[in-house]
Amino acid sequence: MKNIIVQRLKEIETEENVKIVYACESGSRAWGFPSKDSDYDVRFIYVHPPEWYLSIFDKRDVIERPINDLLDINGWDLRKALQLFRKSNPPLLEWLQSPIKYDEKYTIAEKLRQYSASAYSRKACIYHYLNMAKRNNQGYLQGEEVKIKKYFYVLRPILAAMWIERFATIPPIEFDSLVRELLPAGELVNQIEILLARKKAGEELDLEPKINIIHDFIHKQFSYLEDQAKAIPAKMKENDNYLDQFFRNALKEVFND
Template identity: 55%
Template sequence: MKEKILEAIIRIEQQYEVKVCYAVESGSRAWGFPSRDSDYDVRFIYVHKKDWYLSIEQKRDVIELPIDELLDINGWELRKALRLFKKSNPPLMEWLHSGIVYYQAYSLVDKMKDIQEKVFLPQAALYHYLNMAKGNFRDYLHRDQVKIKKYFYVLRPILACMWIERHNTVPPIEFQILVDELLGEGQLKQEILTLLERKIRGDELNLEPKVIAINDFLEREIMRLEEYTKTLKVSKEDITPMLDKLFREVLKEVWSQ
């Protein structure tokens, strides 16, 4: 599959006259709980030629390929990525920490990682993950009968919130690391690991009675984290000049080769 993904990247570069700097897995495969039929969620950052940026017109800053049964691939233009980086955009932060890297070129990602501590906003990340958890809990887990896969749409963001609360850093993308670090031994952890094993095995679409221990844990954490986020007051220096410099450096590096 990696060969197919790399072929798609080459086609993108040729068709759109861009250079791809970074391409990673961003979905359930990167999170560590793929199913047997999971597709590949590939995300990438790309750079246009210099003249593309020297225009009064606002241009499309994403590239999205048609989704097929196996591959979902889309990317963000460099300036868009850096603007979102400045806001500590959680999905972008996850891209930077994906354990499945399909392609990396130039110095962009290494430079972004070097300054991520100056960028990371715990409050913004907490709100993102908490709102994701609340929405998915409301939509999927209030019923008496639930699908196994839906638990992970709530568990992972809640554990990400707990990681940020404890460490004040970007949470690991891998679900298993979050479970091992944040949950002690006992019924809750065992119930989660059992569901994880079953999801990977392919039972994820089964409708069955909700797991009381997990539901109770999620409800408690959502309520507690809602109160915790209200206490946070985080300020960061304006790093726009630093990111402007990074943008110009990468643009020069990519197109001088």
């Protein structure tokens, strides 16, 4: 499958006249809990030739391809990515940490990883994950019977927010690492591991009675993390000249100019 993805990325470069500087897996495969029928969520960052940016017109800064049963593939122009990086965009930070990389020919992604610690806004990111968990909880986990595979789409952002509150660093992308470092051994972890094993095995995890110990944990964390997030100071404004120069240097690296 990796060969198919790499070939598709090369085709996109030709079709769009761009250079892909970084490509990775996102979603459940990167998080460590894919099902047997999970598709591949491929995300990438690309650049156009320098003259493309020298225009008075706004241009599309996203490349998307139709989603099918196997592939969900799309990417962001580097300038868009840097604008989001400036705001500590959690999906972008997750891409940079993905354990599954399809392309990284240049130093651009590694330099962003190195700079991310100093550019990181704990407050922005903890609210991102907390709000994501609340939306997913409201959408998936109401009632006495729930689609229990959806627990992961609430648990993972809660654990990411817990990591930020506890360690004040960018949380790891892998779900297992979050559970191992944040949750003590006991019944809660046992129930999570049972669900994880069932999901990975490809079991049909449809409507089942809710798991009270997981629900209790979720709601306790909502209250606790909301209070903690309010106390985190906002990050001081960054010197934007750095990212402007980063962008120029990236174009020079890719196009040898």
